[in-house]
Ligand SMILES: NC(=O)c1ccc[n+]([C@@H]2O[C@H](COP(=O)([O-])OP(=O)(O)OC[C@H]3O[C@@H](n4cnc5c(N)ncnc54)[C@H](O)[C@@H]3O)[C@@H](O)[C@H]2O)c1
């Protein structure tokens with residue numbers, strides 16, 4: 001019986017399993033492909049997602065999801081957001097009755113427009129207090145290299161947040177806690193959209209002034225959206241808001257930045273999706289977030305221009321969401 005099981009052996013699931021194992025938790029990682037599980041278990045490597053990283057000997061991997069889940073006292077989920085519901089539908093009944101269920105994901109489900117904690121609650125019919133979300137400036141490869149960073153574990157139950165934060169920490173990864181699940185999850189979702197915009201301007205060739213203007217206005221846009229949906233303003237100034245915005249918009253390791261960069265270089269949405277070998281959650285979140293913003297009447301010029309570029313309705317060179325077209329100057 002494991003202390004923790006991580007479902008999804010991509011870059012983040014594998015890295016988080018390493019974080020847990022390095023913190024002393026007996027950890028099992030579930031990989032969909034048997035050959036990936038075998039490589040992790042036998043060679044201590046996940047060459048496809050974490051090249052150059054040696055995984056801890058204490059970390060076990062399997063492609064048998066039912067065996068992985070059996071009796072595990074905490075369950076961490078790290079599959080692409082659009083795949084979560086089906087996974088839970090097929091295997092959710094194997095999750096131990098009292099185990100906290102932790103989302104490591106940063107997306108909104110297309111169609112339902114639900115955050116990942118909401119998908120978990122709806123699909124598994126569990127109380128919100130059993131669910132936690134982890135978010136922060138967490139580029140997987142840097143953490144796998146044991147570069148020090150932090151995240152926030154958010155749950156409506158302080159007991160759940162504390163239990164998860166105590167397990168998800170070690171000498172290079174620290175977990176803070178908060179109770180603002182809405183803000184923590186939306187911070188992770190929306191920074192991906194700003195990173196797409198920053199990637200686009202980088203691909204076009206614009207420099208630091210343009211990027212800094214968009215990141216700064218991006219924080220205001222993300223905050224307006226999240227607060228309108230019930231988040232605490234303060235959360236957006238924390239690790240899951242500003243912290244993640246800085247990390248994601250500033251790094252070529254970010255898949256969202258990379259996808260944006262390809263758009264800025266002139267590739268179409270279809271070409272970008274075909275070229276991306278890993279999930280860039282922002283691409284699937286653009287439409288549901290735009291719908292959620294419209295429902296609350298939130299103005300989101302950055303999101304709207306990213307959407308136009310994606311749909312081929314705007315030349316990437318014309319992207320300038322921080323240049324307002326209003327006649328009257330608006331308050332910053
Ligand atoms: N990589 C990061 O730096 C990072 C950091 C924080 C959060 N996240 C979030 O974690 C989530 C997972 O991202 P990632 O970086 O690990 O992606 P990834 O592309 O590196 O890996 C995705 C994994 O999911 C698996 N998968 C795909 N479809 C599946 C399905 N239908 N059922 C089960 N497994 C499936 C793939 O085989 C792969 O192992 C995303 O929501 C992402 O935003 C990523």
Ligand SMILES: O=P(O)(O)OC[C@H](O)CO
Nearest residue numbers: 136137138139254255256
């Ligand atoms: O690679 P990205 O763009 O999905 O970003 C990874 C993490 O979310 C950064 O915190």
